Amino acid sequence: MRVWSRFEWQQQSRLLDERERLRRQLAKLRTAATSRGGYEPHHVNDDEATIQADAIKSRLAAVDEALERIDSGSYGRCVMCGSQIAEEGLEALPAVALCRICVV
Numbered sequence: 001m002r003v004w005s006r007f008e009w010q011q012q013s014r015l016l017d018e019r020e021r022l023r024r025q026l027a028k029l030r031t032a033a034t035s036r037g038g039y040e041p042h043h044v045n046d047d048e049a050t051i052q053a054d055a056i057k058s059r060l061a062a063v064d065e066a067l068e069r070i071d072s073g074s075y076g077r078c079v080m081c082g083s084q085i086a087e088e089g090l091e092a093l094p095a096v097a098l099c100r101i102c103v104v
């Protein structure tokens with residue numbers, strides 16, 4: 001089994017915290033939508049709550065993917081070009097998947 005670096009452990013715990021926070025936000029949004037009368041998750045419209053929920057869901061997906069990259073040992077590498085992402089970037093945004101060049 002691969003030994004995780006201290007940095008990977010640190011980033012994993014930050015990602016798990018982030019995931020919890022996003023899940024709570026999503027649950028809160030759903031509760032608010034239901035109390036306003038009906039929430040249709042599959043119906044795409046320009047409802048503010050739907051847009052917010054979608055944004056949270058895509059961030060959750062990014063967090064899950066980052067956690068998988070820690071597991072597989074590819075965390076910290078750009079998913080596009082494979083180059084090392086700067087640690088400052090990863091610390092600012094643990095779920096970041098692209099290097100500075102690929103992100104633009």
Ligand SMILES: [Zn+2]
Nearest residue numbers: 078081099102
């Ligand atoms: Zn790249």
